[in-house]
Amino acid sequence: MPFLGQDWRSPGWSWIKTEDGWKRFQFFGCDLGEDNNRDINLENLCDENKENVYMGDVCEVAAKKRKKDYFNNNTKTQFFYQEKWIYVQKESTRERHGYCTLGEAFNRLDFSSAIQDVRRFNYVVKLLQLIARSQLTSLSGAAQKNYFNVLEKIVKKVLEDQQNPRLIKDLLQDLSSTLSILIREVGRSVLVGNINIWVCRLETILNWEQQLNNLQIPKQLSSGMTLSDLPLHMQNNILYKFSDACDIINLGQATPTLHMLSEDRQLWKKLCQFHFAEKQFCRHLILSEKGQVDWKMMYFTLQKYYPQKEQYGDTLHFCKHCSILFWKPPRSLVSQQDCHLALLFKDSGHPCTANDPDNCLMPVSPQHFIDLFKF
Secondary structure, three states, X not given: OOOOOOOOOOOOOOEEEEOOEEEEOOEOOEOOOOOOOOOOOHHHXXXXXXXXXXXXXXXXXXXHHXXXXXXXXXXXXXXXXXXXXXXXXXXXXXXXXXXXXXXXHHHXXXXXXXXXXXXXHHHHHHHHHHHHHHHHHXXXXXHHHHHHHHHHHHHHHHHHHXXXXXXXXXXXXXXXXXXXXXXXXXXXXXXXXXXXXXXXXXXXXXXXXXXXXXXXXXXXXXXXXXXXXXXXXXXXXXXXXXXXXXXXXXXXXXXXXXHHHHOOHHHHHHHHHHHOOHHHHHHOOXXXXXXXXXXXXXXXXXXXXXXXXXXXXXXXXXXXXXXXXXXXXXXXXXXXXXXXXXXXXXXXXXXXXXXXXXXXXXXXXXXXXXXXXXX
8 A cells, every 4th residue: 555645654645636737735825845844943942031933933824724714614616516416315225335415415416507597496495495494404514515605696696687586585584593593502503613604604694685675676668568568368367377475466566457456356266276275275264244255365374374385497306216316407399300319319317227217207396305315
């Protein structure tokens, strides 16, 4: 066995790969071998009347260490991996030892690129919100660092695009509440890392909340057709496509016509039927003064007791045959002449060995993603 260090008892050098080749890793901004030949004056060390000649070096090293720690705690890149799939293993087998954790899955799956896709944005935000509520302490230090890096990219995207600010406000509010509790109970909870890092993270989250609260979306002056110019039945059809009650209410505040359409009983009845079952209606039946069912009031009452149906443009998928969790690649439209090529080079998103991969796929909701790693 070859020894990489100068002494057989030393752990050896650390190397990093750069564009110019492999170079030895430098600690605190200086090479490990730079000061090997420094002459030490023993008389100066033993003289009590003279100032320690190494006091300045110690201060310099401490300052460089603080700079190195600051850099490590503020790295913007995702940790280690940016893959499209991961094998979910819950127990040891002859072929594989160990198990897959929630933090490992969060590190290896490419969530940084997923937030750039409009179909996956809401899915990633909901997943981060569920982790903030109950699973934040179960993440490893690297996963927690990656979590806040992805969160920072989401906040920057919202501030630049000025889209979906309400979703991010709810996420940051849940995260700040969780961190406040964990910091107060630091002696009774599991927090990976220094408490000062978590205090800085909490201050950053509060700063993001302030920026989102001060966000003002400018009015876009357009000479073309607007929503108010559409016929009444088309505006009504647009409202019927919404599955979020807050979006219906916010759109109803735009114009008096949209406000009238947003208060339609049939609209709220369809919304209740979409999210809840008929058995739940009977348990919380609310009647208006005219003796009719108040569907709008029923919706806000039912959402306090029952979960709502979630809709996402794209989600993670789980292959039951391979036990692999992966992002499914988008299907591009091809012409009839290229259909045979599409079948030959079909990309299922992971190395599947099943004869019919599509029958083995199962969409994974954010809550199901977390449940996969509960042992």
